[in-house]
Amino acid sequence: MDTKIGNENNIESIQAELKFLREKFSEELERQKLDALAEFAAGAGHEINNPLAIISGHAQLLLREIENTEHRRQLAVIAAQVKRAYEMIADIRYFARPPKPEIEHVNLITWLQSLAEEQTPFMQKLGIELHVETDSNSANIETDPVQLRLVANALCRNACDILQNGGNIWLRLRQIENGWEIAVEDDGPGVAQEIRPLIFCPYYSGRQAGRGLGFGLSKAWRIMQQLGGSITYQPSETGGAKFVVRLLLSKLSETAEILTQ
Numbered sequence: 633m634d635t636k637i638g639n640e641n642n643i644e645s646i647q648a649e650l651k652f653l654r655e656k657f658s659e660e661l662e663r664q665k666l667d668a669l670a671e672f673a674a675g676a677g678h679e680i681n682n683p684l685a686i687i688s689g690h691a692q693l694l695l696r697e698i699e700n701t702e703h704r705r706q707l708a709v710i711a712a713q714v715k716r717a718y719e720m721i722a723d724i725r726y727f728a729r730p731p732k733p734e735i736e737h738v739n740l741i742t743w744l745q746s747l748a749e750e751q752t753p754f755m756q757k758l759g760i761e762l763h764v765e766t767d768s769n770s771a772n773i774e775t776d777p778v779q780l781r782l783v784a785n786a787l788c789r790n791a792c793d794i795l796q797n798g799g800n801i802w803l804r805l806r807q808i809e810n811g812w813e814i815a816v817e818d819d820g821p822g823v824a825q826e827i828r829p830l831i832f833c834p835y836y837s838g839r840q841a842g843r844g845l846g847f848g849l850s851k852a853w854r855i856m857q858q859l860g861g862s863i864t865y866q867p868s869e870t871g872g873a874k875f876v877v878r879l880l881l882s883k884l885s886e887t888a889e890i891l892t893q
Contacts, residue, residue: 759798
């Protein structure tokens with residue numbers, strides 16, 4: 633009987649270890665894939681900018697010289713589309729080479745309240761109710777509050793895009809072992825199983841054609857990587873989407889130390 637119990641315990645231990653290894657392998661594979669895409673994005677963005685500058689320059693010159701109303705309208709469309717392409721490339725290059733974080737002392741509770749005040753008016757116009765929840769009266773870390781705000785804004789924007797007919801969004805702050813966790817959760821339709829591996833990819837977008845490349849989540853992922861944290865997707869208990877940002881104190885300290893050297 634004791635041997636049987638021992639074998640069962642060994643099997644459970646092996647299964648748990650295999651599950652852990654699979655998860656770590658998937659995380660490492662995702663990191664290497666996105667790192668490779670970042671290197672490609674840096675080079676491609678630089679090369680595409682050059683012809684765009686020429687197109688934009690000629691369009692601006694022609695606008696000064698041509699008086700025909702229809703021709704001017706067409707040139708204005710060209711100039712507007714070039715500007716849009718510039719903005720897309722700026723997103724690509726941000727993903728490839730994000731700016732160096734400026735680490736400072738941050739009170740996460742104050743930071744979260746400020747984020748909620750900023751987001752509430754926009755969400756109210758969309759018929760979305762914002763809820764803020766914290767499990768602590770004190771939450772202090774060393775991080776870049778501006779870049780962390782970019783991450784939160786991207787997650788809130790993503791949730792708002794999903795909730796086309798109104799709904800609820802929750803901002804939750806809770807303490808975890810050696811750090812803090814910020815969750816942005818909604819009660820929308822969630823993310824389909826088949827596209828979950830693609831949601832942080834900078835060249836994938838669930839948006840309709842013409843609505844942009846959907847760089848918000850990929851930039852958020854890149855920022856968290858640089859801050860020594862992480863961002864993951866989890867199905868919500870409401871059936872919607874839940875994005876979890878983790879800030880580990882040890883990793884944040886290492887990041888701050890590296891950046892000050």
